[in-house]
Amino acid sequence: MGSPLAPPHRECIPWQGLLLAASLLTFWNPPTTAQLTVESRPFNVAEGKEVLLLAHNLSQNLVGYIWHKGERVDANCRIGSHVIGTHQTTPGPAHSGRETIDSNASLLIQNVTQNDTGSYTLQVIKEDLVTEEATGQFRVYQENAPGLPVGAVAGMVTGVLVGVALVAALVCFLLLAKTRRTSIQHDLKEQQPQVLAPGECPLSPGVAPRPGPRTAAPIYEVSVGHGCSGPTGPRGPRICPDWHQLKLRHRTMILGASQVLPVM
Template structure:
């Protein structure tokens, strides 16, 4: 018997085509790198500033929009940042004049107040759109002082402590170096007087000289009138 010729479009062709389509569908999609929003500084305070930056910075995006809410609602849009040459910032309805955008879809907020506490959302437009959320908390400071004022108070306190310490040291050194005259005590002046008697028993006429050496006695001398006037 002769071979049965293969006819185009037979059952094997359909099976191979179905297997090819099924294999392409089962290929895993490329995994997306997780992106989070990082605060700098991590604990912002009233009167200071903060930066909200997606990390790692998004690549190949065309624009990004920031919202002061938990959703990308147009009524809560702060601004939109378009990656053109040069970049363009278009402010939204809740922009306060303290918000600016920067490279990498960063949102910078200056002059923080307690009202800046709340939810924030960024929508990044690219070949893979992303929507990220963040809850921001702004901390107060003692008596509502600004960071510059607090730094000034600390520096002033340190300078005051240093001055007090220097004053105490100078006063202590002066007290140690004062002479008796400065304290009002009389100054005793000693002079050599000739010996009037032998040490020990009284010397008798005719007695041999005492072989021990003779010592003069130091006696306080009364200051004369001239020395009193000098005082």
């Protein structure tokens, strides 16, 4: 990097003559930007950072060069000038103490502010006193989050959005799994065979279920036919083995209740 800008010296008469010659040649030779170019690195620079204005396609037979703030050559907007033969750098009226001119004609501006946004013009002076000019520019922006670059902030926002999407997808998956599991359990419960008591036969479709403790149940009275014979005991007549002679009368009662319904 070049030497810091030194305060101007009144005894530097040759340099003042070079500036006068460059000013006169500006009117005699229209500036061209066909060969000389200025590149800003970076173009968008955060406030408080530094930016480098780099010159490209410099001629070999140069005497010196001058940096100006703005889109044209203006002595009042001169940042500084550099003489190649003596390696002497002189600050100008627009110098703020943050600018450094390097030996390769580049201009370094440190700790940039919003007021530094704009164009900067480089004027080079050749040995034949022919001048050539080129203009570059950059933009200064204020960082969104102090201490964090814009890329880091964008990465954090993207990560949060991705995390929210994953959580939402997981919740939906769990709800669907729970709903499916409940439906399967319900289907299995409906398909489960009926538990029967000992000695009870499974009911076929259309057969009434087994009466509960308070449901109506049929009872039957048995009457003995006239052709049955045999002694009678204390419990009543002995039933003959001829079952076809039995007459059944259907009676309904409520189990667990003392009331007996009429015979059907």
